[in-house]
Amino acid sequence: MKKKHVKKNRIKRYATYAVHHWTLYALVLPGLIYLIVFKYIPMAGLVIAFQDFNPFVGILKSPFVGLKHFRFLFSGRDFVPLLVNTLSISLLNLLFYFPMPIVIALLLNEIRSYRYKSLVQTMVYIPHFISFVIVASITYVLCNEDTGLVNSIIRSLTGTTKPLLSGTQYFRPIIVIQNIWKETGWGMIIFLAALAGVDVQLYEAAKVDGAGRWRQMWHITLPAIKGTIVIMLILRVGALLNTGYEQIYLMSNALNRSVADVFDTYVYRIGVSNGQYSFATAVGIFKGIVGCVMVLTTNWLAKRMGESGIY
Amino acid sequence: MKINNNRNSNAIRGSVGYRTTQVFIYLFAGLIGIMAILPFLYVLGGSFATERELYERPFLIIPHEFSLNAYKFILDDGRILKGLLNSIKVTLAGTAVAMALSATFAYPLSRKDFNGRATILNMVIVTMVFSGGLIPNYLLVKSLNMIDSYAALIFPGAMSAFNMVIIKNFFEQIPQELSESAVIDGCTDAGIFFRIVLPLSKPVLASISLFYAVGYWNDYFNCMLYINDTAKQTAQLILRSIVLLASGFDLSGSPIDFGPMGAPPEQAVKLASTIVTIVPILVVYPFVQKFFTKGVMVGAVKG
Numbered sequence: 001m002k003k004k005h006v007k008k009n010r011i012k013r014y015a016t017y018a019v020h021h022w023t024l025y026a027l028v029l030p031g032l033i034y035l036i037v038f039k040y041i042p043m044a045g046l047v048i049a050f051q052d053f054n055p056f057v058g059i060l061k062s063p064f065v066g067l068k069h070f071r072f073l074f075s076g077r078d079f080v081p082l083l084v085n086t087l088s089i090s091l092l093n094l095l096f097y098f099p100m101p102i103v104i105a106l107l108l109n110e111i112r113s114y115r116y117k118s119l120v121q122t123m124v125y126i127p128h129f130i131s132f133v134i135v136a137s138i139t140y141v142l143c144n145e146d147t148g149l150v151n152s153i154i155r156s157l158t159g160t161t162k163p164l165l166s167g168t169q170y171f172r173p174i175i176v177i178q179n180i181w182k183e184t185g186w187g188m189i190i191f192l193a194a195l196a197g198v199d200v201q202l203y204e205a206a207k208v209d210g211a212g213r214w215r216q217m218w219h220i221t222l223p224a225i226k227g228t229i230v231i232m233l234i235l236r237v238g239a240l241l242n243t244g245y246e247q248i249y250l251m252s253n254a255l256n257r258s259v260a261d262v263f264d265t266y267v268y269r270i271g272v273s274n275g276q277y278s279f280a281t282a283v284g285i286f287k288g289i290v291g292c293v294m295v296l297t298t299n300w301l302a303k304r305m306g307e308s309g310i311y
Numbered sequence: 312m313k314i315n316n317n318r319n320s321n322a323i324r325g326s327v328g329y330r331t332t333q334v335f336i337y338l339f340a341g342l343i344g345i346m347a348i349l350p351f352l353y354v355l356g357g358s359f360a361t362e363r364e365l366y367e368r369p370f371l372i373i374p375h376e377f378s379l380n381a382y383k384f385i386l387d388d389g390r391i392l393k394g395l396l397n398s399i400k401v402t403l404a405g406t407a408v409a410m411a412l413s414a415t416f417a418y419p420l421s422r423k424d425f426n427g428r429a430t431i432l433n434m435v436i437v438t439m440v441f442s443g444g445l446i447p448n449y450l451l452v453k454s455l456n457m458i459d460s461y462a463a464l465i466f467p468g469a470m471s472a473f474n475m476v477i478i479k480n481f482f483e484q485i486p487q488e489l490s491e492s493a494v495i496d497g498c499t500d501a502g503i504f505f506r507i508v509l510p511l512s513k514p515v516l517a518s519i520s521l522f523y524a525v526g527y528w529n530d531y532f533n534c535m536l537y538i539n540d541t542a543k544q545t546a547q548l549i550l551r552s553i554v555l556l557a558s559g560f561d562l563s564g565s566p567i568d569f570g571p572m573g574a575p576p577e578q579a580v581k582l583a584s585t586i587v588t589i590v591p592i593l594v595v596y597p598f599v600q601k602f603f604t605k606g607v608m609v610g611a612v613k614g
Contacts, residue, residue, distance in 0.1 A: 014426055017426050018426065021425075021500055023499060023500040023501040023504075024418075024419040024422065024425055024500050025419070025427075027415040027416070027418055027419050027500075027501070027504065028415070028416055028419040028420070028427075028431065030411075030412055030415060030416070031412050031413070031415060031416025031470060031475075032416070032431065032434075034412055034416075034466075034469065034470055035434060035435065035438065035470075037451075038448075038451070038466060038467060038469075039438040039442065039443070040434075040438075041443075041447075041451055042442070042443025042444070042447035042448045042451050043438075043441060043442065043443045043447070044443075044447075045443050045446075045447030045450060045451065046443055046444070046447060048446075048447070048450075055450070055453075104343060107336060107339065107340055107343075108340060110333070110336050111336060111337065111340060112333075113337075116337065116340075116341075117340075119344065120340045120341065120343065120344040122600065123344035123345070123347050123348050124343060124344055124347045125600075126347060126348060126351070126593070126596070127347055129525050129529075129592055129593065129596060130529070130589060131528070131529030131530075131531060131547055131588075132529070132531065133529070133531045133547040133548075133550055133551050133554075133588075134547075134550070134585055134588060134589060136551075136554070137550060137551075137554040137581065137585050138350045138353075138354060138585065140554055141353075141354065141357075141554075141578070141581065141582065141585075142350065142353070147365065147366055147578060149353065181346075181347065181350075185347060189603075212329070213329065213332065245445075245532055246531055246532050249532075250531070250551070264445075267444070267445050267446065268445060271445060271446040271449070272445070272446075272449060272536065277446050277450065280445070280446045281444065281446045281447060284444035284445060284446060285444075287444075288441065288442075288444065292440075
């Protein structure tokens with residue numbers, strides 16, 4: 001009896017709050033509708049991966065086929081090359097791109113002149129604001145076999161030119177170099193922010209104790225950004241199958257397609273170009289599940305090693 | 312960005328070895344900065360060069376023979392200008408929609424007393440982890456009849472959960488006393504939001520606006536997916552076809568046969584088109600850059 005009374009009171013309190021603060025609900029409403037329409041409805045749309053979806057019949061009436069599309073994906077002959085191409089690009093990015101922002105942030109952290117540091121920062125941020133279309137255009141200009149700058153350097157050194165844009169062996173290095181050029185500066189911001197929080201007294205104390213540049217970096221600076229590095233690494237590992245669509249698509253052509261076909265471009269080609277909606281959605285779900293498992297695993301490992309992880 | 316810049320001010324000055332390393336670090340950092348902007352300088356210089364000089368001198372930053380031919384060609388051709396106009400429309404409308412959605416959504420969520428805060432925040436976090444992915448999104452836009460309309464470019468990317476959370480965290484940093492005293496003076500919730508919170512949040516609003524604007528301006532994929540009408544194509548798509556044509560590939564990446572009389576557009580035109588597509592977004596950047604530290608750092612790091 002008493003419990004019921006309390007509950008009734010709480011509902012009453014909520015109602016009073018809602019009436020009194022109705023503008024807050026009015027403010028939140030457009031965003032909420034947006035979230036439901038453009039985020040949650042597509043999530044529900046994932047169900048077509050288990051159907052033979054027919055756009056003319058609609059989701060409700062398309063027949064369910066269970067795991068047919070997943071079986072088809074794993075047994076198909078596209079699967080292994082796709083996995084190899086995707087993982088090659090991701091792992092090369094992890095190996096060569098991932099440490100770059102950390103290294104550059106550590107380097108800039110050693111610069112004492114505020115103006116010089118912000119000048120360099122401004123310069124390395126700029127490529128982040130450039131679209132992949134332009135990155136690809138500049139690459140095309142620089143790597144062109146007849147007139148490109150890179151090839152004229154190679155020609156003056158070796159006397160021959162290299163098919164940088166069409167040769168399959170150059171595709172992956174070019175993708176990684178583009179990434180390093182475009183995103184190193186921006187990726188650095190989060191580490192600089194973490195470094196900004198380090199107490200200056202720590203460095204002064206270390207100096208009094210006779211620690212040089214390297215020992216200060218090793219014992220003060222690196223521990224200060226260790227947590228951030230781990231978080232970025234977990235996110236990166238979770239995204240191993242997401243190479244992104246635009247960059248790869250913009251750099252691929254008829255001649256390098258055998259190395260340029262990754263899961264993201266495959267989903268587009270099979271789904272949008274060929275209209276195999278259900279199969280393409282199944283590929284997307286496979287990617288999502290792998291990403292989730294990877295994040296959970298690396299997070300668990302990070303926690304076991306005494307780091308805080310992402311949750 | 313003020314980071315440890317007085318770390319060495321009154322400390323021990325250091326040995327000769329320390330200073331040599333310091334000089335080396337300054338040079339190396341400068342070199343990295345130059346490498347980041349060198350491709351732009353190359354494209355900029357080349358866009359003012361003549362075709363002959365571009366062919367003879369592969370590396371040029373300052374052309375010997377100054378020429379405006381490439382830009383004249385762009386003006387006469389008109390395609391990229393039309394694309395730029397379309398891009399400006401999409402970027403302005405998109406940024407306005409995205410900011411309106413994100414800021415109004417973020418404010419109630421920044422209030423600790425807001426009933427339903429936890430539920431809605433969880434809904435947002437779910438979208439950060441799971442998403443429908445390409446095909447369900449494509450089918451949604453199709454079923455909303457947005458194909459070939461700018462709504463298809465504006466709505467799917469409006470309000471990113473990440474940006475919304477940064478704005479929300481910034482709102483939470485604003486001292487509670489300000490809104491409390493406003494309430495005593497008879498200010499309503501909407502009044503607090505529009506007259507106190509928004510004006511105090513200029514740094515974060517400017518930074519996030521730039522992020523959204525850059526996203527809309529640089530978007531290629533959505534335009535390729537949803538816009539088939541050539542009159543509505545944005546600058547990125549048109550730039551892409553100009554560059555590909557010049558490189559002898561068509562949009563699907565297959566080699567083009569130019570025929571006996573045909574020739575790809577000039578190299579300089581390609582460079583000039585790239586420049587006019589970069590400039591509009593880079594013009595905004597210096598005005599907004601000073602807000603980065605105050606805006607995004609507070610929102611992102613303290614979160």
